[in-house]
Amino acid sequence: MGQTARVSAIVWTAVGSLAAWLWLLLCQGFFWRTDVRLPPRTEPDGWPPVCVVVPARDEAGVLPASLPSLLAQDYPGRAEVFLVDDGSSDGTGELARELGRRHGGLPLTVDSPGEPPAGWTGKLWAVRHGIGLARARGPEYLLLTDADIAHGPDSLRTLVAAARTEGFDAVSQMARLRVESLWERLVVPAFVYFFAQLYPFRRIGRKGGRTAAAAGGCVLLRADAAERARIPDAIRHAVIDDVALARAVKSGGGHIWLGLAERVDSVRPYPRLHDLWRMVSRCAYAQLRHNPLLLAGTVTGLTLVYLVPPVALVVGLATGGTAAWGVGGLAWLVMTGTYIPMLRYYRQPLWLAPLLPFTAFLYLLMTVDSAVQHYGGRGAAWKGRTYARRNAVPDET
Template sequence: MSTLAWFAIASLAIWLWLLLGQGFFWRTDQRLPPVGEGRPVPAEGGWPRVVVVVPARDEAAVLPLSLPSLLAQDYPGEAEVILVDDGSTDGTGQLANELAEARGGLPLTVVSPGEPEPGWTGKLWALRHGIALARTREPEFLLLTDADIAHEPDSLRLLVGAARANGLDLVSQMARLRVASRWERLVVPAFVYFFAQLYPFRWINRARPRATAAAGGCVLLRTETAVAAGVPDAIRHAVIDDVSLARAVRGAGGRIWLGLAERVDSIRPYPGLAELWRMVSRSAYAQLRYSPLVLAGTVAGLAVIYLVPPVALAAGALAGDAAAAWAGGAAWAGGAAWAVMAGTYVPMLRYYRQPLWLAPLLPFTALLYLLMTVDSAVQHYRGRGSAWKGRTYTGNYVSRHGE
């Protein structure tokens, strides 16, 4: 058989292993543990005090949809919201105060910490000040949520109830991202699919975990655990802050749960490929720890796992009779691998309520992610690093964009 046929067989073997041996990452059944109906609810002392901390930088466009959803939380205990205006230039802080005055609900405090000190990413600098202020209220839990995340009225109650009922120190939900434009349909469900493949939720949620991660858009964190883990100071330089946060919490002995959200949604639009490209490429090389060797391995792995199957099937189908021996091997192995790949993608498409004909297009989406990852490395070596909202993060160095 030809080299292509061997690569196709290798890809099929990898996909069979991913199907059965990677924590059933493709299943979407890891949802927030239910509370009530026979499950224990917060016991003695009633529902604990919670402070919601929202880091926000130039979020005036999304704040009218997200902030009112937090202020309107139907929570039985004491709760309040702290919005940390991280040097916004679009009136984010003023708009937040206006929304609170107009909508009412939970008390809102808006603070501005100033520019980050060297070695801090902007979000973690904002969280540092928000958490410090929150701790003066002596809450049992902190809800760390992004400014583009909208919560259903019972979201906080369900998060706290799940944490109390299951003895969890960190409860994180992967917010349902917006899927409206053509490019969002093609790229966004795959983003969550790839994340789950890298960090299988079942492995994270086991009593003896085999993986550690969180989704930074919605994290309920026990305050005493945050203190024990030294959060956020211990991870102040992290570009991928959610995974770093989870590792710090687990390192301090905390119990973690991560799953897909049903009552928490991201409202940030990514209408075109350029916006999605920036969203992925700004942190892709950081995920690879800025290692050229890991980058090379990632590119090779993506090519074998996602690109070889359709290429092998097409090459085998187009080969003439003289090449029938190798063509048959390449075609059947490539076709089988592609079928397994598409089948594992179907549950995620159903979760996002997308048409199933998108499943066979996963190799094309993987090619886009491959190119985004390479571009992330190129931008890093050009000194642009992880540029986001006027700031650049290059390795452990943090600076203003353009400096």
């Protein structure tokens, strides 16, 4: 009797999981599709001036693979690059100047704003300084890009063409992250998949819609839209600055767009699980606004949606419960099918798709660890800086 009750409970829980997956499949903005890309380029009437702002802290290891790609942009209008050295200790600023002399291309200015004042994260203080330098040149657009992002030679041209012809105030591309090590293969595509599930790209691009997000590695922003939204001052202590930026622009009436990139790539390696764990856990609890109830709901949701299907399948096969393994297997199949497009985008083998429950379990542990670090006073430490303030977050520049 007791075993029958337990199997019945598993069946009904699996039914709930399957219902959740059917809703995600059909009603969550088709988040699982990967065809939200920049529209085919249409040449605008003119090419406005653009300033590129690159905040950088201890990035000597990646600059040789990223900065030359910015300097080599094939842009018909006036453009220049401002790299802001955020107190680096590894010679980032000196290396940037040397790369500028060696590669030529777009004009490069390297400067440093000094340590951020109270209430500012290092990255946003550097962005503020870079925007201040850029505004003296009178740009129509600002390209905010991270120091680990390599751009194809037509990246700036394509971004500006889309913004000009489609009327976007902010155009952001989710850079293709590096996927080479085993752990990168397991974790990175799922990272983008989960992001798209939270912020469906199709909804972001709708005028008047409430969903707003951006990918901080590549954001082209109209200068006047940035001024109206008081970027970055209005988000100086934002928990997740790219999402906060998009919300500020959209709440001010701006039209924003986010999609997957074709030739915008992150060159930062995360070869070990420890590296990826640190990347996720440093801001996972911040995403939940440091709210224990949201944390409990997230853990419950991840368990129901991602962990229940394989458990129900295994229990059903072990006990002969046809309903348990049938419903659990169907939910797992839907889950696997929604993950396949992201694996194809990342050019990864499809046998990774059924392993999504394992990856989701890792993310569950990372999220819990993020909360533990927060309450232990270690959650806001990054690159030698610790932010004691609840609403502060370390910068990954």
